[in-house]
Amino acid sequence: MARHIYVHNPFCARKCPYCDFYSVTDCSCTEAFYKAAIREVELLGSVVDESTGTNPLTDIENRDTVYFGGGTPSLPDSSLICDLLKAVRKAFNIASDAEITIEVNPSSVTTEKLTAYHEAGFNRISLGVQSLDDEVLKTLGRLHDSKGAIEAIDKIRDAGFTNISADLITGVPGETLEGIKRDIKTFQELGIKHISTYSLMLEEGTAFYDRYNKTIEEYISPETEREMYHGTRAFLNELGYETYEISNSALPGFKSIHNSSYWNSCEYFAIGAGAHGFLGDLRYGHRDDVRAYIEEMNTFTSDDYKAFLEGNKSDLRSLYIEEELAQEDKMREVAFLRLRTTEGILLDEFKKVFGVEFEDVFDKAVKSNIEKGLLERKERTLRLTRSGLDLANIVIEDFL
Template structure:
């Protein structure tokens, strides 16, 4: 039976580790780029042979910074994907890029190779804030990168922004949103800063050297985002994602809507047939495993029916469509109200959830306090 499949391809290289980043990316292993690309292409061919009935309808090349690879290495990866898998005619193929790491030739080459969506990690259009968070580009370089992508034929462009940054004011956030909107992109992702363990910011925080905006100011920033972007025609279709003209990230929707995806590369995660597993994070170990003919997966999460129900619910609740009651019943053989009836009723009374004939979804207030709602969908075991 044919299976629609998303592919996530991980490129672990970056020029400098950002101070907030806890993703598996590295700035000191540039000498492994060719060996890693060779191993990645081998894994792609191996996995393609294991999934002959899969039809790929989304590809997401993330990192790290994929555009730190040479044009030739990126084209080699894309060619291997095309050789190994069957592509849907309307496939979305996305790549992440940092401003300042792209040039017209590379962008045109990517577009010609089938990449039709690009996501720039801008974070802010304030140069002083970019320095504070460890970014290597400038605001001008960010704007210029978007213009170069548009000139190369990219019409589906996302910009990542952040709020709650050290030293950030409400006016700074408003300025960044306005510049993003003025650039004419159809998708904006905007995330609140979370200080993660193991990051430069976490170390600074422990030393008392990280001055973050107050909770009151962060809440004002959130409220301003939720008014400014929709007023400009950007639909909030997921907690942190806004799109014009239904230019949703089709690949990311797979994560939220219980659809299968295969992770390729070091640290890449997969979800197929209700199984979650991940490749080793160690880049050298990944290269060695693939070169010896082995699959590099080393972690598999036990997906009990309880865990599957919990994840089905709180991932779906991140989106404007919420939980599809019919799909829940089809997957688990039980009505969602038989499992979560009391939880749903309680959250409705708090005006955090809405229920209609088909779905259970977050209210605007529920979106604001999403993590509190998600916690209520954890079942007692």
């Protein structure tokens, strides 16, 4: 049994023009937010029993995980972050070998903060680099330059962290495959163990959507973007980084256990404004409203939380149920989450959990995608082919 906890830190120094994660730049309520988050942790911890928050599906590496994402968790004073982690560890009885990650930004992370995180028990850092090309960083509206990113990696290592992940964005106007390869090589030389490469998405409501939605192909055609994806992946593999999910590659022993818990349909708790969780049959979340979160958590009781998780409390200001999953929904989720992984769908595992053969449930979708060369079956696994990877969203649609 393992517990997984996601904590959303909803503050950023400036909004990046491509980002649609929930965050605010008015940080005047930062302290009140972290106080409310500790209260939420204590309330939730008091109402969940030992069997809540388990992994229903597979024999994946089964360790507790805590993940501080955002927003920019490295922006606030480190004492706020460390006190919240302390509360999480206590309330959820987190094991001493847990993977505990914090996302940090080169522009706000300092040696003092990193030392404090390390002492508090964080043992994995995810650094939002995005590129080591200053022109690309300017296009992305990032607050740091390549020198700042490299200095941040040095500081992270000096503070005692060995499990370090770095993010890159591919498909940015002006970016080239050669440039991405150069960045990856630098990461390897600097001891980065895990690399996430995200294709630039133009999300509605972002500044990039208005700027590039109609013109992106003038900068990077879909064919070039795909060449970049496969070229990046091949280069990562050449350097020993195994791609284990569409956007994630790691050296042996450094896969993200927390992220893997999502793709393995594990339950996870959600703490903080904008956080989303999955418990039992419920996908639930906190609305993107930090002030509503603070107000609600300050007046909430453990009985209120219990009632909410039992589905007996609606019309709340922050917490809400996104979806109640029936058995068929859970099977669909396994399909679309596991298809993102290179391991694919483990057919024996599926049968063990749901009591039916995957191919009986999704007969039409499996057959047609195998015929189109987008899916392949190898012994008792089903996974995307190289062409399937390019059309992953379309293949996944067939299973929904």
